[in-house]
Amino acid sequence: xxxxVTIHSYRGGTGKSNITVNIAANLAGQGKRVGLxxxxxxxxxxxxxxxxxxxxxAPTLNDYLRGECSLIDxxxxxxxxxxxxxxxxxREIDVITIAKEGFVVEKLVDGCYQFLDDFxxxxxxxxxxxxxxxxxxxxxxxxxxxxxVLRPDEQDFQGTAIMLDITRDRLGVDCALVLNLIxxxxxxxxxTEDCQKTYTASVLGALPHIEEFFGSKGIFSVQxxxxxxxxxxxxxxxxxxxxVNNE
Ligand SMILES: Nc1ncnc2c1ncn2[C@@H]1O[C@H](COP(=O)(O)OP(=O)(O)OP(=O)(O)O)[C@@H](O)[C@H]1O
Ligand SMILES: [Mg+2]
Numbered sequence: 001x002x003x004x005v006t007i008h009s010y011r012g013g014t015g016k017s018n019i020t021v022n023i024a025a026n027l028a029g030q031g032k033r034v035g036l037x038x039x040x041x042x043x044x045x046x047x048x049x050x051x052x053x054x055x056x057x058a059p060t061l062n063d064y065l066r067g068e069c070s071l072i073d074x075x076x077x078x079x080x081x082x083x084x085x086x087x088x089x090x091r092e093i094d095v096i097t098i099a100k101e102g103f104v105v106e107k108l109v110d111g112c113y114q115f116l117d118d119f120x121x122x123x124x125x126x127x128x129x130x131x132x133x134x135x136x137x138x139x140x141x142x143x144x145x146x147x148x149v150l151r152p153d154e155q156d157f158q159g160t161a162i163m164l165d166i167t168r169d170r171l172g173v174d175c176a177l178v179l180n181l182i183x184x185x186x187x188x189x190x191x192t193e194d195c196q197k198t199y200t201a202s203v204l205g206a207l208p209h210i211e212e213f214f215g216s217k218g219i220f221s222v223q224x225x226x227x228x229x230x231x232x233x234x235x236x237x238x239x240x241x242x243x244v245n246n247e
Contacts, residue, residue, distance in 0.1 A: 001035075002121040003244045004112065006143040007178075010159025012043075012130040014149040015180040015207070019236070020127045021049040022221045026237040032122040034103035035075075035115050037061065037086040039108065039139060040054075040129040041098045044088035050078050051218050052087065060089040064111055065103045071111035072118055078223060084119055086111075105135045109142055123244075132166065140167050144175050145244040147204060151181045152191055157198075164199055176243050178236060179206035202243060205236035 007020040018034060018206055028034040038046035038061065047057055057076075059069045076085045089095070116124045126143065128136050140146050147162050150156040160177070168175040182188055192203045211230055213220055221230035 002116045003144040004116065004124045004126065004142060004146060004243060005145045006126040006136075006140050007147045007149060007158070007238065008128045008129060008136065008140065008163070009130050009149040010132075010163050011156055014130070014151055014156065015054060015178075016130070016149050017046050017049060017127050018209075018213075018216075018231075019147075019149055019178055019180065020125050021046060021219050022233040023237045023240060024123070024125045024229075025078075025080045025083055025219045025222050026234050027123055027241070028080045030237075031082065033082050033084075033120055034125065035084045035086070035119055035121045036125045036127060037112060038088040039135070040084045040127060041065075041088045041103070042095065042129050044090045046085070046127050046174045047087040047090070048217055049219060050076070050085050050087070052076065052085075052088050057087045057089060060087050060094070061108075061111070062089040062094045062098070065107055071114045075115065075119065080219065084115075084121075084199055086115065088167075091182060103135075105138050108135065109138060112139070112142065123219065132163070137166070138172070140173055141171050143173055145176060145240070147176050147178055149180055149238065152179065152183075152186055160199065164201065168201070174243065174246075176240070177201050177203045179203060181209045182206060183209055202239070204239040204243065205232060207232055207236075215234050 024034045024036045063069045064071045149162045168174045221233045
């Protein structure tokens, strides 16, 4: 049975989607069968990293949730072999409809299991909308690992404590941290140790703020395999595999 990994953060813009896509691509590059589902129905964005224009996305997760197609119909291949992607719709009407009417969370969970089973995935990555919402908590509760992404600022520190309290301590889900967007004046190893101690959680990796990475389109580590950040994603993927397999 494949593993479900949710990548989440308390606040938006921590780098969840980029980190998810790069780790997923790394594992697919190693021959694993990997799926990624964009469950951020309020502000979808992962399709940009897969270089799929909005007009080429249909059918999307939204169509599946409305009962208009099967989840399998929504799956896209990508430029990376063995990496499959389910997009959420960025169409205005779809975003507004989700905001007004919501959706049946259990159908989303069923879709995740179908993706995992029918595509014989080793890993299914769930990219999320930030914050604590009922649908995200349900997705987290079915995950083998929750990776919480945070930046080194007070609001993320406090938010991460809340997330851990609810997900690890109350739901009993295994959790790990990824530190991101670390400014150059902060010493990365010291920060990593601090977080490990403070949260009694393992840190899968810690990424500096990298100017050329900011706002990039596509899968950065695939486009720039020789840059140090690509090696960092490879290390995070390795740590994540160990954590999800409880090794
Ligand atoms: N280590 C980094 N260095 C520089 N820029 C980064 C880094 N990590 C992420 N970014 C940039 O930060 C922005 C936000 O990243 P991303 O969209 O992945 O975050 P997110 O957590 O998924 O956001 P949202 O909560 O809106 O879904 C993007 O422009 C991305 O390129
Ligand atoms: Mg995102």
